[in-house]
Amino acid sequence: MIAKPPTLEDVAQAAGVSAATISRCINTPERVAKGTRLRIQAAIDALGYTPNFGGRALATRRTNIIGAVIPSMANSVFAGGIQAFQEVLAREKVTLLIGSTNYDPDYEFEQIQTLISHGADGMLLVGSKRPDRTQQFLNSRRIPTLNVWCFRADSDQLYVGFDNFTAGEDVAKLVLEYGHKTVAIVSGICDGNDRAADRLAGMERIINQPDNGARIVMVHQTKYSFDHAAKAFDTVIAQSPRPTAILAGNDVLAAGMIQRAKALGFGVPGDVSITGFDDIALAQFVDPGLTTVRVPQVQMGQRAAEELLAEIREPGSGHSVELLTHIIKRGSLAPPA
Amino acid sequence: MIAKPPTLEDVAQAAGVSAATISRCINTPERVAKGTRLRIQAAIDALGYTPNFGGRALATRRTNIIGAVIPSMANSVFAGGIQAFQEVLAREKVTLLIGSTNYDPDYEFEQIQTLISHGADGMLLVGSKRPDRTQQFLNSRRIPTLNVWCFRADSDQLYVGFDNFTAGEDVAKLVLEYGHKTVAIVSGICDGNDRAADRLAGMERIINQPDNGARIVMVHQTKYSFDHAAKAFDTVIAQSPRPTAILAGNDVLAAGMIQRAKALGFGVPGDVSITGFDDIALAQFVDPGLTTVRVPQVQMGQRAAEELLAEIREPGSGHSVELLTHIIKRGSLAPPA
DNA sequence: TTGAAAGCGCTAACAT
DNA sequence: ATGTTAGCGCTTTCAA
Numbered sequence: 001m002i003a004k005p006p007t008l009e010d011v012a013q014a015a016g017v018s019a020a021t022i023s024r025c026i027n028t029p030e031r032v033a034k035g036t037r038l039r040i041q042a043a044i045d046a047l048g049y050t051p052n053f054g055g056r057a058l059a060t061r062r063t064n065i066i067g068a069v070i071p072s073m074a075n076s077v078f079a080g081g082i083q084a085f086q087e088v089l090a091r092e093k094v095t096l097l098i099g100s101t102n103y104d105p106d107y108e109f110e111q112i113q114t115l116i117s118h119g120a121d122g123m124l125l126v127g128s129k130r131p132d133r134t135q136q137f138l139n140s141r142r143i144p145t146l147n148v149w150c151f152r153a154d155s156d157q158l159y160v161g162f163d164n165f166t167a168g169e170d171v172a173k174l175v176l177e178y179g180h181k182t183v184a185i186v187s188g189i190c191d192g193n194d195r196a197a198d199r200l201a202g203m204e205r206i207i208n209q210p211d212n213g214a215r216i217v218m219v220h221q222t223k224y225s226f227d228h229a230a231k232a233f234d235t236v237i238a239q240s241p242r243p244t245a246i247l248a249g250n251d252v253l254a255a256g257m258i259q260r261a262k263a264l265g266f267g268v269p270g271d272v273s274i275t276g277f278d279d280i281a282l283a284q285f286v287d288p289g290l291t292t293v294r295v296p297q298v299q300m301g302q303r304a305a306e307e308l309l310a311e312i313r314e315p316g317s318g319h320s321v322e323l324l325t326h327i328i329k330r331g332s333l334a335p336p337a
Numbered sequence: 338m339i340a341k342p343p344t345l346e347d348v349a350q351a352a353g354v355s356a357a358t359i360s361r362c363i364n365t366p367e368r369v370a371k372g373t374r375l376r377i378q379a380a381i382d383a384l385g386y387t388p389n390f391g392g393r394a395l396a397t398r399r400t401n402i403i404g405a406v407i408p409s410m411a412n413s414v415f416a417g418g419i420q421a422f423q424e425v426l427a428r429e430k431v432t433l434l435i436g437s438t439n440y441d442p443d444y445e446f447e448q449i450q451t452l453i454s455h456g457a458d459g460m461l462l463v464g465s466k467r468p469d470r471t472q473q474f475l476n477s478r479r480i481p482t483l484n485v486w487c488f489r490a491d492s493d494q495l496y497v498g499f500d501n502f503t504a505g506e507d508v509a510k511l512v513l514e515y516g517h518k519t520v521a522i523v524s525g526i527c528d529g530n531d532r533a534a535d536r537l538a539g540m541e542r543i544i545n546q547p548d549n550g551a552r553i554v555m556v557h558q559t560k561y562s563f564d565h566a567a568k569a570f571d572t573v574i575a576q577s578p579r580p581t582a583i584l585a586g587n588d589v590l591a592a593g594m595i596q597r598a599k600a601l602g603f604g605v606p607g608d609v610s611i612t613g614f615d616d617i618a619l620a621q622f623v624d625p626g627l628t629t630v631r632v633p634q635v636q637m638g639q640r641a642a643e644e645l646l647a648e649i650r651e652p653g654s655g656h657s658v659e660l661l662t663h664i665i666k667r668g669s670l671a672p673p674a
Numbered sequence: 675t676t677g678a679a680a681g682c683g684c685t686a687a688c689a690t
Numbered sequence: 691a692t693g694t695t696a697g698c699g700c701t702t703t704c705a706a
Contacts, residue, residue: 007683007684008683019683020692020695024691032691048478050454050478051454052395053683054390054400056391057391058389058699058700059686059698061698074417079410079412079416083410090436095434095452096436097435098433098434100420115432117390255622259621287622287624345699357676357677357679358676358677361675361676364701368675388700391699392682392698392701393699395681395698396681676706677705678704680703681701681702682699682700683698685698686695686696689692690692
């Protein structure tokens with residue numbers, strides 16, 4: 001016996017007014033007399049009424065839902081930012097619909113379609129580049145969209161993020177400053193992941209500058225998991241000349257490599273230095289602590305929410321914002337032996 | 338120039354058939370002639386049509402949305418399970434709506450209301466106890482609901498989880514086996530958190546058994562954060578007699594305490610042993626590695642999705658399942674000096 | 675195999 | 691301050 005949930009009409013009957021008044025009472029309480037308002041509120045409570053979302057969405061053409069499509073939830077890389085994003089939305093009575101893609105552009109397209117067909121008023125996406133059909137779909141729907149985890153000054157799109165290329169350069173510079181000449185890079189898989197590609201490109205640019213006498217002995221791309229990181233370490237450490245520093249595309253890779261290095265008897269940073277990227281919680285707990293790039297996750301999530309909300313409420317009023325990263329020095333990077 | 342998204346009617350015009358046929362073609366393709374079907378498909382593609390969710394929800398009274406309300410997203414404790422949960426749902430074309438509560442029951446109630454009013458067909462909740470009004474609301478709506486992260490055999494509700502009490506007992510037993518007699522417990526805040534309460538109760542029961550000569554010098558409840566963990570450590574280590582082992586309510590607390598202990602010059606486990614709970618990724622990276630309780634997160638997420646989906650599709654067909662935890666021994670627990 | 679028509683629950687003019 | 695009414699886009703009988 002599934003009791004059908006009460007409708008506006010039911011509340012109206014109970015309170016002895018018309019449905020329209022109930023609607024008003026909910027949406028613009030100041031336009032209904034205090035007496036009726038109280039009566040209506042009582043009826044709502046008595047019946048346990050909650051507005052039906054479909055009906056409302058149909059009538060207003062707004063859902064108060066924002067969709068977010070992120071590469072992974074398991075990975076704490078995005079968790080903090082999304083949490084902050086959601087907290088701001090919740091304050092504004094906006095609900096967050098989340099999809100995750102496992103770093104697969106096809107899957108991303110699917111998730112975007114799903115969220116949009118569920119009526120998302122706006123979309124939060126990670127990264128800037130995506131396949132044409134995805135971009136076209138987004139354009140055709142004219143859904144306010146904001147991209148995080150990256151920043152492009154030259155674009156008409158909305159970004160709240162940082163410049164992965166520059167950040168990549170920064171780590172590489174630091175590694176060179178410490179005197180390393182023979183380095184390897186273990187990056188995330190760049191195909192379909194512009195953040196990974198940008199970070200890598202930044203690192204490469206700095207190290208490949210001819211006047212610094214440094215060289216990259218290997219660039220290895222792999223998935224963001226501890227297991228893949230361990231395998232990557234095995235591959236990279238076997239090169240000759242053996243690298244004295246390994247720059248990782250993110251902290252998961254870096255932490256996985258540190259662990260593997262120690263398991264194989266390599267000292268970190270004694271035998272090999274390792275740097276990370278993102279500064280997830282893990283970074284301060286591994287031993288040695290990870291020298292890494294701190295990404296302003298929480299701030300990014302909050303600003304993203306604010307700007308996206310603004311853009312939805314008043315198209316054109318959302319702005320791109322570039323956030324800054326900075327390097328956190330811990331023990332995993334030291335001069336070569 | 339916001340192009341209104343194409344509607345069923347638009348597609349019908351383009352394909353030269355009625356709206357009803359389009360609807361059929363989408364929902365029960367086998368009931369429409371192959372020729373028309375092709376024509377319709379072409380029109381759909383050409384227009385980039387996606388069904389409007391509100392309309393569909395209104396007409397079918399189903400949304401294909403499942404809501405999940407979890408204590409925190411930032412915290413990797415829940416991330417893995419939710420990720421697994423979502424992957425199963427996505428395969429079934431069900432979308433996940435997520436709310437987080439920051440461990441606050443009032444906020445949980447709000448989130449549940451939001452998700453249900455958005456038409457969630459089912460709900461995933463963490464834990465088993467909640468305030469009466471929350472439970473009443475849930476009951477009144479008769480929304481299929483499944484509880485994770487806990488298990489109760491004696492209930493008519495659906496659970497996919499494990500017994501926190503027993504798991505708490507297990508850690509405590511192990512600590513006693515190692516010979517500790519003077520222990521402290523740093524727990525999460527039990528009020529409104531039955532998992533924390535159960536774990537704590539289990540630990541207390543074992544340690545307080547009169548015949549084992551052990552005693553609890555302090556039970557300290559605090560929030561799940563590294564900072565709170567550090568403060569908790571300071572408090573607990575200052576007791577006299579000083580505890581030789583500290584049992585933490587989860588890995589975040591345990592890791593935070595290990596870090597603090599080392600910063601203060603206490604050896605772990607030399608001066609004090611510390612145990613965790615959950616076995617999050619961090620647990621294997623702290624030094625020493627955390628002796629902790631492994632929770633089958635991924636399995637829990639998957640089974641939860643399957644059972645909840647079953648319950649939604651055929652009320653009564655979802656089943657509770659009890660999963661087992663087991664202790665992972667790493668270096669943070671050793672006999673007292 | 676297809677079409678016509680009646681809602682699903684809500685909001686937003688427009689009246690009163 | 692409140693009521694009336696006409697949809698919003700879709701599914702689903704019921705007829706043809």
